[in-house]
Amino acid sequence: MARVVVDVMPKPEILDPQGKAVQGALPRLGFEGVTEVRQGKRFEIELDGEATDERLAEVNKMAETLLSNPVIEDYNVTVIS
C-alpha cells in the first residue's frame, strides 16, 4: 500500500481571493507579520501495491485531468509512504 499526496496551488500570477481573506483575518486575531497567504488543496491518495514509476505516472495524469486545472493551478506529487 502506498500513500501519495497531490498538492494543488493557484498559479503565482492568479489572484487568490481565499488566501487574501485568510491573510486579512490573521492580524485581526493578533497574528502579525504575515505578508502573504495562498490557499491550495491537498489530496491524499492511497494506492494498492507499490508506488512504481508507472503508478506515479498515472497519479500525475489524475492530477492533470481532474485534481487540478492547469489553466489556473500547479500541482506537485509526493510519495509519503
Add this chain to the structure above:
Amino acid sequence: MRIGVVTFPGSLDDADARRAVRMAGGEAVALWHGDHDLKGVDGVLLPGGFSYGDYLRCGAIARFAPVMTEVVDAARGGMPVLGICNGFQILCESHLLPGALIRNDHRKFGCLDQVVRIENNKTAWTTAYDEGDEITIVLKNGEGSYVADEATLDLLEGEGRVVARYLGNPNGSQRAIAGISNEAGNVVGLMPHPEHAVEDLCGPGTDGLGFFTSVLTTLANSR
C-alpha cells in the same frame, strides 16, 4: 427547433432556461446528465447552478458527466452550445472554451442587474443583437472572474471572440470579459444570465431573450 437543456445534480436554472427557449418560440427538451443521449436536439444549453455542489472546482466534475461526451462531440461538430454561469465554467473545464473562472475579486457573491455590451453579434447565440448593444441581464455568481493568460486574451480579442463585456467590472474579470465564443462561434460561454431577463413581469426586462431567438434563427438559416 429543439433546444436541449441539461440538468446536472445541483443545476438551478434549468427550468428558467427551458422557459426562455419556449418564450423565444423553440421547443425545450430536458436532458439528463447521466444519459449518453442528446435526444436528437438541434442545440444544447448548459444552465447555471452548482453542479455536483461545485466540489473540487466549479464545473470540474460535471465535465465528466456521461452526457458531456455527447455534448463535446456535438459542439466540435458545429452544434450550437451555450453555457450560462455554471455552464460557462463547465465549457472551460471541458476545454471547449479557453481560460477559467475563479472567485470574484471582492470575495462576495454578487446578485445584480448588470449591463453588458454585445461585442460580437455573429455567433450562433447573438445574431438578434447589434454590435455595441448595451443590454441589462442578471449577474449572480461567486466565481465569475474570467481569467486566461495574456496570449489567450489577445487571441480572443484579435479574433473577435469576446462576445459580451461588462460595463464596469463587477467581479474582477480580465478585460471585463462577460462571455466568449470558440473559433467557429457555435459555442458560447456567458457568465450573466439572459434566461432571467425574458419577460417584464420579473427580472430587469426582456433584453436576454435575444440569445434564445438568435439560436433559433441560426438553426433555421442553416437548414
